[in-house]
Amino acid sequence: MDLAESLNVSRELRVAQRFYNACLEADLHPFPAADPHYLKLIRSIGGFPAVDGAAWNSSNFSWFNMSAHLTNYGAQGLYDEMLPTLRGDTVGLVVNDLGFDATVKLDNMKKNSSRAYKRNERRMRGYLRSFNLTEDRITEVIDGVFAFWREALVAIKSEDWDSEFDITNYYKIAWNKEEEQWSYGSAFVELDKICARHPEAVANYLAMQLLYAFDANLKDVKDQRDYCTTKMRTSMWPLFKKLHLAENLSEEKRLGVLEIAQAIWNNWRKIVEEVDWLDSEARKDALLQVSRNPEFQFGTPADTSLTDQKIPEILRLEVVDDNYAATNMNLFRLKVDIERFRTRHSVEEGFMISQREMIMDFRENNTNHNLIAAFHGSFLEPPYYHRSWPHSLKFGTLGFEAGQYFTTVVT
Template identity: 60%
Template structure:
């Protein structure tokens, strides 16, 4: 099942069109780039503003396409997560939809929209920077679910503390306790429970599991804990004692539990209270692993440290983590939209989706699917039986655009917002209620969708489909798609997403070919890492990026042959051939802040895919031993 901190386990069975927003213009404060409507000059100007024309595209195409991106101010409030910078334009759209009471009334969701408005206003009026960790609302909650010995001292009673129960309570607010829950089609209505990774931030958790003594990770975790503990006016010595206790607990866990991914069932450890607190289920005999018994013994040796750690994890979930107060407006919009996503999906669907757009999307999907089939029919590493099974499997996937069943599910989820209580003038209390709502919606949607057919399983920001390809119209915005763009740009962006995830769905079913895939990834890593960054993660190159890019390009070629009587549209001011524009669009979807871990990984994944694309090399006529063509030979499956 892979690392337990990653909540997306069904990666091989999903179509997920991530919405990536164009970066913001350079200004004193970040400004959201508005919709250019059908003005190609406006879209072209945006694309040009990110480019560094002094860089030869054959030397470093990422620098050429995104070199000026670092001069644009990004939203700084958000912690890095799996989706990176993918939701910003949805946040801006949600902010605009707040004023559409007319639309809400026509859809019978006006009460829900008023709740969203009240939360947004309460959030804007709050003092979120710096974070008020000592707010009585947060402290009272912590005391009610397990306590905070660092703050309460002798008043805290270890005999009343239960790490399972406190972890369950944390999960109700989206906070990371010591238990990670995961639900899939096999576990149905109840989650599979396993051990959570230790640590606070996303990258820290990943590295903490691989580099136990990493100085950078240790310092980052210590900084977070020290910031919260200072809010309670503890002495420096006391703060050091608390942090040392937490770190000692972590070391004991890592030394006692060598392999967290053990899935043998245990009948000797009672986990039923977790299901009761988190899922309101009386039956607790659901699958969990034997490591809980080991963890229970470790927690018994460090009860005070465990309670302190869990208390600070809850504070971390409530913390807006703003680098500056000027980002508060963006944070409030993001928090509102991501927590009340069914409401804003419904409003947006009614406001923007059209039959014309649906028809074009269907055409793009079918072109990419057709190119995938042609490529599968030609490759020599597939045996005949596997080839036929793959083709049969692909042909069975329906394409759902604006799925009716998904719409029905969304309608039901919107009603959950009515349970949200907003306390005007009290952001902490409202914040707690909102995070609880977000978790409830996620759990409710997961449980409800598993009761329906497999093609309606959903969660915020993604759609996980077992047997179909789904395009949800709310994700169809720049830089992934715009109806006015030239076809080459649409196929380089949206077409790539389709091809990438189609490869994702089917390659995972070819596990007996793992040696072929291993050799391919090794070839990609060797070719690229030797030329640019030998010490960089060798696992960055994936089958899905290279495969998706090839499929999308072949689909564009096929599409061009069918519409030869119509000249390809150009982007004004961009002196690029259609094939070159294809790769520019693909790359600019990944213009991230380079100083983030996510940004660095994205950059090198893109460069790896391009430097091994014969289509890219021909489009820009890159010579051998140039930056983007380090060797004569390229590595590709297709």
């Protein structure tokens, strides 16, 4: 907590600790699928006909809208969102794979004895039994979902790009944006026709996908501590990234990483000076690049600023006393909001750098035009770097990655 105080994130850390304690105290094994808070949410976004029976009204159901609501909780509906990687780009929608524990394909849905069939049947049967449905009713519901899957697998393979589908409601539900939006390609159009023939099965499937997202899926109660730790860290990652870097980016590590980076850059300079396959103009440009000795940093100002902007979002998490289901739903919503934060508040110029995709970010110093190479913190840990590794391994991991990105600058 002293470190959090020094970094001015102690309030956020206390929220994280409250969630962690609530998670440890909850009954997560077996998963309480029939919790009334989960069921209330499902009913509010599309319904659960397997449970509600005649009370469920298909005329009010929209597979597209229910899938949009599922994206707000990070659950896998019939489509998923692709957040933009360039400033000014829009969010893209892609049709999801179908299934729970195993992706269903046309070939593994031909026989009820296939591994994919059995794993998905087992998952659905477990959730439906939580609602005290009869075995006959459960089998009927599962058969309906499989029938929908088989038709959908054929429909979504279409590649007719002349079709268009209104996706405005997705933007209203997920982003609170009112402007008209369209998707081009026949996958949504064809899927819409299939869903119209299987509305009850689709609603049941999407309801169980939401439960699947909330399910800790513990094999044993002894695994709960690890699950709670992972869930807290991955959902509130900006906070723990900041704490981790502050605690672990020692001067020894800084010097070790800089030694590797400088050695790789010096080697590039030697290669450019000695190669004989470059023409005079290309050699001139390359020599100009390698003559500028980079200033190596750890974390870019934009990256650090963005992380710092995301951390206060954690304060929005409501940890509901004695009600883990409500807390769990709030956490999933928070995680999605944090992932969408950059898109909602995109003010940076040029590329939106993903820490999972690039080891470093290159830019020019506006004063002297020297190169600045900023390492992203996630690449300063195994499997890329550890201070105790021999030099041969360090150069084979971090050095290899750095060399690849130096290539883009030199060439």
